Amino acid sequence: MSTIEEQETRSCVSCGLNIAGTNAAAFKCPDCGQQIYRCAKCRKQSNLYECPDCGFTGP
Structure with missing residues (x-):
């Protein structure tokens, strides 16, 4: 996947909003290392997220 395509498919893991x-925020899952993206609103509200690969949940 090209960088442009990757940017277009980034979505918040908490709410599903396209974050391109x-x-x-972009960070690696503390458990498995999968790249996770969260929008500013979900970060500010401390909404829970779940890693799509391993199921790790965090604030």
């Missing part, structure tokens, strides 16, 4: 071009 927004102030979103």
